[in-house]
Structure formats: C-alpha cells, structure tokens
Amino acid sequence: MTAEHYSLVGDIGGTNARFALVKQGSIEPEAIEVLPCRDYENLDQAVVTYLERVGVASVRQACLAVASPLRGTRVTMTNNHWRFDIEAVRQVFGWSAFKVINDFTAMALGVPHVSDANLVHVCGGPGDPGRPKLVMGPGTGLGVSGLVPIRNGWVPLVTEGGHVDFAPTDDTEMDVLRLLRARFGRVSVERILCGQGLLNLYQAHAEIRGVAAPLDAPEKITAAAVDASDALAGEVLQHFCEMLGRTAGNSALTLGSLGGVYLCGGMLPGFLDFFLGSPFREAFVAKGRMRPLMEFTPVYVVTEPYTGLLGAAEALGNSEV
Numbered sequence: 001m002t003a004e005h006y007s008l009v010g011d012i013g014g015t016n017a018r019f020a021l022v023k024q025g026s027i028e029p030e031a032i033e034v035l036p037c038r039d040y041e042n043l044d045q046a047v048v049t050y051l052e053r054v055g056v057a058s059v060r061q062a063c064l065a066v067a068s069p070l071r072g073t074r075v076t077m078t079n080n081h082w083r084f085d086i087e088a089v090r091q092v093f094g095w096s097a098f099k100v101i102n103d104f105t106a107m108a109l110g111v112p113h114v115s116d117a118n119l120v121h122v123c124g125g126p127g128d129p130g131r132p133k134l135v136m137g138p139g140t141g142l143g144v145s146g147l148v149p150i151r152n153g154w155v156p157l158v159t160e161g162g163h164v165d166f167a168p169t170d171d172t173e174m175d176v177l178r179l180l181r182a183r184f185g186r187v188s189v190e191r192i193l194c195g196q197g198l199l200n201l202y203q204a205h206a207e208i209r210g211v212a213a214p215l216d217a218p219e220k221i222t223a224a225a226v227d228a229s230d231a232l233a234g235e236v237l238q239h240f241c242e243m244l245g246r247t248a249g250n251s252a253l254t255l256g257s258l259g260g261v262y263l264c265g266g267m268l269p270g271f272l273d274f275f276l277g278s279p280f281r282e283a284f285v286a287k288g289r290m291r292p293l294m295e296f297t298p299v300y301v302v303t304e305p306y307t308g309l310l311g312a313a314e315a316l317g318n319s320e321v
C-alpha cells in the first residue's frame, strides 16, 4: 500500500486497541486489526506493530479514540497502563496532524455511518432525521453522547450522562437504592447500567429476597437468563432492560432526540433476542403525556462492532471535533 494515501484510525479501550487505515476522503476502515493493550508497553509500540503487520511504512495523519478523560496534551488511559503526549507521538511518527478524541464521542460520530444491516430496530416510529440523536452504550461503563445536526454533518456532545443519579420508581428499586448506597455512597445510573452494574443489580436482588447469589460475572447472568436456567438471573436481566429503557427515555426527553436513540457497546448484542422481548420498550415510552413523542422516536441496537473506528475516521475531516 502507498502510505501517502492513508490515515491511521484507532479505537483504544481498556482491553483492546483496534486500528485501521482509511483512504483520503473516505470513512471506510480497511485492514482492521485488534491488538491487546497489555501486550504492548505503550501506544507507540502498538502503532509500529500495526503498521508493520499491514505493510505500511508510514501514514499522513491519525485520529485515535481513547477511553480516557481528555484535558491538555497528556493522555492517561483509564483502564490500562498506556500514557502518552499527543504532540510527542505526532512528532515521532511525523504525522501532519494527530487528533485524539474521547471513545464515546467516536462511537457517536460513527453512528450515522453504520449500515442498515447493523441496526436492529427495537421500537418507535420514523422520528425526525433533522433532530438530535441520542447515543447510549452500556459496556465497561455507561457512555452517553448526543449528535446535533448542522448543515453538513453532526456536532457530537461530550457528556457524563452515565453519572446522573439513579432515581427509583417503585418499592423494589427503593430497596436497590438503599443497598447500593450502603456500598457506594452515591448511586449513579452507571452503578446498574453496565457490565459490573448488572452484577451489582443481581446481588442486590438476591439480598432483597434473602437468597444466594452464586453467579459472579455479568456474562454468567446473561447466559443463565437467556437459556432460562436461573429464574433470578432472568428477572434481574428483565429489570436491567427496564431500567435501561427508563434511563434512555429520560435522556431522550432531555436531549429532544427525535432523530433516534442508538444503543451501542459490546453488551446488548450478547443477548439481543432477550432484549427485544424485554420491558425496555414499555419503560422507554411510559413518559405520561410525552408517550406519543416517545412512540414516534425510533430506537435501535447498533450491532456494528467497529462503530468507534467509523467515528474516528469521520472525526479526521470533521472540523467540529
């Protein structure tokens, strides 16, 4: 491949670094490779390995999405040992430009580029494509972002919407709040609506009922719920989906996201059929007088595994980022 025509894009999570090349003027990721972060001392080594693997000596510029808060030019990854200085890395590789953006912002920017084949309709009507979109993703945490339409594209919103207060709506949820408050002090929705959160919710339900909680990983809870081998796991996952519906509905009301709600991340595709049959939909639309508005808003699960790379590619040419 001829280096001059390519830019490097990446989506660096706590566990994996996903890299790809994009041609100038395109947002189609090519030569996608996934490298485990723990195998590399730092970002530079991972980039060098990737470029060697795909047989490209150098690229013109780069955009990386990182799971880390961004302030200034020093980047400290939240869930792995990588640290780097943006300008220093740019100089080492001789890139003309090096953008570093938040990983969930990249997820949001990728959403308009996801093909219809990778969007599973959950509920809702046609919506209004000219209005904002809400992007939410339960995964390691609960990512929340928005996309606001402008004349020729989208402005992504960088938010911390996963950290809003958990608001119980019935007696069981009051008990869940009481138990989680005893563990964590303050209880945000992220304490429930992510992988670890599902485990927290399962343990809380077991304690409320006075029964054992033998499952010790979120994947075990979803597997036991899906194959109906554990009644408690099934009820907890139903409750998880219901609370996700209510929380997504709250964020949709706040953002005015008639353009649609897009549920991203690696978690939901792991139990998609269960999710589609869950109380998510009813919880999403049950907003009193706003019900017709909610029923008009389309909700999708995004099954594209490389949405973040699409977003990093979009960010290369998006002057709003």
Ligand SMILES: Nc1ncnc2c1ncn2[C@@H]1O[C@H](COP(=O)(O)OP(=O)(O)OP(=O)(O)O)[C@@H](O)[C@H]1O
Pocket (backbone or CB within 6 Å): 012, 013, 014, 015, 016, 067, 138, 139, 140, 141, 194, 195, 196, 218, 219, 220, 222, 223, 265, 266, 267, 269, 270, 271
């Ligand atoms: N099928 C599943 N059932 C339950 N929990 C799951 C399932 N698949 C993934 N998870 C949970 O989701 C979280 C990982 O989320 P996700 O796959 O979106 O990764 P991520 O947050 O993007 O991180 P990274 O970018 O480092 O891969 C973990 O807490 C994991 O336990």
